[in-house]
Amino acid sequence: MNLAGKVVLITGGASGIGLAAVKLFLEHGAIVAVADINEKSGKQLVESLPHEHLAFFKTDITNESDCQKTVQSVLNQFGTIDVLINNAGIEIVSPVHEMTLEDWNHIVQVNLTGVFLMSKHTLPHMLEKKSGSIINTGSVGGLVGWPDIPAYNATKGGVIQLTKSMAVDYAAHQIRVNCIAPGIIDTPLNEKSFVDNHSESLEVVKKEKAKVNPLRRLGKPEEIAGVMLFLASDLSSYMTGSVVTADGGYTAR
Numbered sequence: 001m002n003l004a005g006k007v008v009l010i011t012g013g014a015s016g017i018g019l020a021a022v023k024l025f026l027e028h029g030a031i032v033a034v035a036d037i038n039e040k041s042g043k044q045l046v047e048s049l050p051h052e053h054l055a056f057f058k059t060d061i062t063n064e065s066d067c068q069k070t071v072q073s074v075l076n077q078f079g080t081i082d083v084l085i086n087n088a089g090i091e092i093v094s095p096v097h098e099m100t101l102e103d104w105n106h107i108v109q110v111n112l113t114g115v116f117l118m119s120k121h122t123l124p125h126m127l128e129k130k131s132g133s134i135i136n137t138g139s140v141g142g143l144v145g146w147p148d149i150p151a152y153n154a155t156k157g158g159v160i161q162l163t164k165s166m167a168v169d170y171a172a173h174q175i176r177v178n179c180i181a182p183g184i185i186d187t188p189l190n191e192k193s194f195v196d197n198h199s200e201s202l203e204v205v206k207k208e209k210a211k212v213n214p215l216r217r218l219g220k221p222e223e224i225a226g227v228m229l230f231l232a233s234d235l236s237s238y239m240t241g242s243v244v245t246a247d248g249g250y251t252a253r
């Protein structure tokens with residue numbers, strides 16, 4: 001899985017799964033550009049992990065000019081983009097009949113439009129050099145009806161379909177597009193959701209959630225980062241349009 005010298009642009013790299021991926025890709029020799037809306041965490045990341053091959057670009061992936069500027073800045077600083085990981089995402093817990101249109105639009109903007117915008121502005125460069133790998137973070141919620149988060153599930157279903165469609169459109173240009181569908185991963189996103197939506201303690205909720213998986217534990221961010229590394233590397237060179245579940249067996253039943 002040698003990524004030496006490869007330039008990887010990852011959204012949402014300042015926390016959770018993205019942060020684990022940043023560390024793993026650096027360990028494997030990649031040059032990593034982190035695009036995240038959270039400037040404080042992004043700056044902290046660069047300070048806590050001083051590395052000549054790491055840079056942070058404040059980016060709101062719902063804003064087209066931000067996406068355009070970030071892609072251009074990465075190209076200016078590192079010369080190319082070999083791998084784009086569309087990983088930034090949010091979760092909003094609400095049944096459809098209680099959800100505001102504002103919340104619906106917001107989650108669609110971040111989870112789906114953000115993937116479109118970052119891909120749109122990175123693809124011309126990949127098309128020019130006739131190579132590239134795009135990895136989208138979907139979710140098992142894009143494959144099955146996970147309870148309480150219908151809007152989230154809808155956006156992740158969209159990400160899966162966008163992945164397959166882009167894979168077909170760009171295969172002739174040697175650009176691979178794949179999707180990872182994680183199950184419940186122990187990250188700040190889930191911790192916030194568990195605390196906000198349950199009266200029990202965080203540890204109790206985590207134990208309960210772990211029971212839904214045949215492996216009977218939550219996933220670690222590093223276990224998703226490992227799949228991203230595989231999808232970014234030449235070891236997966238015959239894979240495009242794939243949806244790889246990493247969910248402790250949740251969707252196997």
Ligand SMILES: NC(=O)c1ccc[n+]([C@@H]2O[C@H](COP(=O)([O-])OP(=O)(O)OC[C@H]3O[C@@H](n4cnc5c(N)ncnc54)[C@H](O)[C@@H]3O)[C@@H](O)[C@H]2O)c1
Nearest residue numbers: 012015016017036037038060061088089139184185187189
């Ligand atoms: N944690 C899970 O159980 C789980 C399961 C399946 C899929 N996922 C997906 O994995 C991805 C990462 O999730 P996580 O659990 O690591 O979450 P996280 O909250 O720890 O990290 C998400 C990151 O995305 C960034 N972000 C949010 N909105 C943004 C925007 N508009 N522009 C740029 N950056 C933005 C945040 O600042 C944060 O750094 C998401 O797409 C999520 O839907 C997570």
